[in-house]
Amino acid sequence: VLSLHHMDDINLPYRFRNWRRRMREIRQVRAAGYRERLRKMLRDGDILRYHGNSHEVGCFVASRPLSKRNRYFEVTIVDTGVRGMIAVGLVPHVYKLDHQPGWLPNSVAFHADDGKLYNGSTVGQQFGPKCCRGDRIGCGISLDSEDGQLTVFFTKNGSEVGSVDIAASPDALYPAVGMHSLGEEVLLDLNAEWGTEEDDGQMIVDSHEEDWARLHDVKVTGTLLEYVGKGKSIVDVGLAQARRPLDTRFHYYELEITDAGEKCYIALGLARRDYPKDRHPGWSRGSIAYHADDGKLFHGSGVGDPFGPRCFEGDVMGCGILFPRDFSLDVFVLSDDTDDWDVDMVPKPSAVQNDLYANNDDEEEEEGEDVDGKKVMVSVGV
Numbered sequence: 001v002l003s004l005h006h007m008d009d010i011n012l013p014y015r016f017r018n019w020r021r022r023m024r025e026i027r028q029v030r031a032a033g034y035r036e037r038l039r040k041m042l043r044d045g046d047i048l049r050y051h052g053n054s055h056e057v058g059c060f061v062a063s064r065p066l067s068k069r070n071r072y073f074e075v076t077i078v079d080t081g082v083r084g085m086i087a088v089g090l091v092p093h094v095y096k097l098d099h100q101p102g103w104l105p106n107s108v109a110f111h112a113d114d115g116k117l118y119n120g121s122t123v124g125q126q127f128g129p130k131c132c133r134g135d136r137i138g139c140g141i142s143l144d145s146e147d148g149q150l151t152v153f154f155t156k157n158g159s160e161v162g163s164v165d166i167a168a169s170p171d172a173l174y175p176a177v178g179m180h181s182l183g184e185e186v187l188l189d190l191n192a193e194w195g196t197e198e199d200d201g202q203m204i205v206d207s208h209e210e211d212w213a214r215l216h217d218v219k220v221t222g223t224l225l226e227y228v229g230k231g232k233s234i235v236d237v238g239l240a241q242a243r244r245p246l247d248t249r250f251h252y253y254e255l256e257i258t259d260a261g262e263k264c265y266i267a268l269g270l271a272r273r274d275y276p277k278d279r280h281p282g283w284s285r286g287s288i289a290y291h292a293d294d295g296k297l298f299h300g301s302g303v304g305d306p307f308g309p310r311c312f313e314g315d316v317m318g319c320g321i322l323f324p325r326d327f328s329l330d331v332f333v334l335s336d337d338t339d340d341w342d343v344d345m346v347p348k349p350s351a352v353q354n355d356l357y358a359n360n361d362d363e364e365e366e367e368g369e370d371v372d373g374k375k376v377m378v379s380v381g382v
Contacts, residue, residue, distance in 0.1 A: 036063040039097035041179065046188045050081060050179040058179040059097040062190055065172030066090065072140030073175045074155075074192040077112065080133050081183030086112040088137045090152060090173035100178040106169050109178065110137060110154040110161065117154075119164060128154065128161035132258035134222055139175065140194050155194070157221045213243040216277040227261065235278045241271065248327060252320030257292065260313040266292040268317045292317065 036043075040058030042051045050058045064070070075088045089101040089109025102109030102118025109118050112131035116124030131137055138155035142163065145151045150173075153163035175190060212220060217229030217238035227238040244250065255268060269281040269289025282289030282298025289298050292311035296304030311317055 037061040037093070037097060041177075047078070048177055048179075048186050048188055050182065050184040052180075052182075054082065054181045056180075057098050057100055059095070059099065059101065060177045060188075061091060061093060061095055061097070062175040064190075065093070065174045066141050067172075068143060070191070071143065072138060072192055072194040074136050074138040074189045075177055076136045076187040076189070077131060077133050077185075078187055079183055079185040080112070081179075081181045081185070083181035084113045084130075084132070084184070085178075085180035086131070086137075086184055086186060087118070087176075087178035088112070088139050088154070089118075089176055089178075090139060090141075091176040092169070092171045093174050094171075095174075095176065100180065101176040102178075106171065106173075107176070108152050108164060108166055109176065110139065112137060117162075117164060119166065128156060129226075130259055131156060132224070134224055138192065138194065141173075211243060212240055213273070214239060214241040214277065216240075224258065225255075231262075237278050237280055239275070239277045239279075239281075241273075241275065246270065246321050248323050251323060252318060254316055254318040256316045257311060257313050260292075264293045264310075264312065266311070266317075267298070268292070268319050269298075270319065270321075290317065290319065 038048075038058075038060040040050065040052035040056050041060050042049045043060070048060055052058050062073075066073070075086075077084075077086060080086070085100075087101045087109040089107060091101050091104075091107040091109075095101070095107060096104060100109065100111070100118070101107050102111070102120070102124070103122050105120045107118075107120060110116075110127060111118060111124060112135070114124065115126065115128045115130045117127035118124045136155075136157050138158075140153055140155075142151035142153060145165075145168070148168055149165045150168045151163050151165050152173075154161045177186060177188065179186075217227060217236070218240045219226045219228045220240070225240050229238045230236045242253075246252070257264070257266060260266070265280075267280045267282060267289040269287060271281045271289075272286035275281070275287055276284055279287075280289065280291070280298070281287045282291065282300070282304070283302050285300045287298075287300060290296075290307060291298060291304060292315070294304065295306065295308045295310040297307035298304040
């Protein structure tokens with residue numbers, strides 16, 4: 001019979017090995033807590049790219065959770081890919097990477113493709129606007145959260161979209177990004193700051209509002225134009241008119257439809273400087289425009305003529321002037337009280353006429369050759 005004290009001495013090596021193994025497991029768990037996780041994605045610096053076949057969800061989980069010290073992060077959409085199924089939110093670190101953020105319990109996310117909030121469910125709730133290429137989506141936690149609750153807020157291009165209160169979890173919540181279609185790509189900023197004066201100043205610099213002479217019910221964010229009017233009647237028109245007119249040096253411009261809205265009431269064209277702000281380009285005198293919703297050309301009238309195809313989300317529309325070879329820049333003069341961007345178009349004794357051709361891929365047509373497509377006469381002058 002051995003004494004208990006002697007038995008403890010015999011088990012010491014075994015107990016020591018167990019202790020070492022336990023400490024090794026604890027170190028591994030702690031190390032995993034500070035290691036980012038990703039699936040079906042590639043990371044190149046701050047760039048995240050989808051690397052799947054569009055049938056599989058790609059998910060990224062950051063290495064460190066949000067905290068009072070670091071409570072906000074942002075994602076800039078570089079490319080929406082095929083479907084723009086990009087999600088930004090918070091998840092536990094052990095989150096299943098084959099699910100979009102927000103789909104599983106204890107996770108919440110704002111989805112760019114439908115503007116919905118997913119809060120631990122595969123069924124989203126209408127929450128905010130859809131997001132497109134160039135948009136910045138932010139996610140953060142409020143420092144004013146009540147006990148037992150955590151307030152998570154989301155932003156778009158520096159403006160708060162909304163917030164949601166979720167049950168505070170004993171597990172920390174980590175920044176997460178989900179993707180689900182080919183070509184999707186985002187720029188990740190895990191050190192973004194929210195509500196600082198520096199951020200507000202940067203937003204002003206990047207607004208591009210100085211490029212526009214008039215903005216009515218249209219919001220400018222970088223190079224994006226967004227209608228913010230009521231949209232309830234025929235006079236609820238949003239108008240964005242550039243400060244600089246077309247000339248022989250800058251004779252063409254384009255726009256891409258990133259979101260067609262409900263009915264794609266988007267018009268692209270040219271108008272006089274004092275054009276009515278509540279009229280679509282092409283509807284009133286001194287304007288001409290191609291309308292995306294019906295493919296018609298409107299030339300100073302509320303009745304359009306069939307002209308081209310209808311345009312949809314993802315289409316690029318362009319408008320330009322084909323100036324005659326003998327066109328002189330003398331028709332453009334600067335008044336003494338204007339800057340380089342404000343120019344007055346002064347007509348010559350004889351009006352200058354320009355031909356705009358639809359469906360014409362050739363830059364120049366040889367003299368006497370027939371030109372396919374419809375032709376519109378546009379007067380350069382006032």
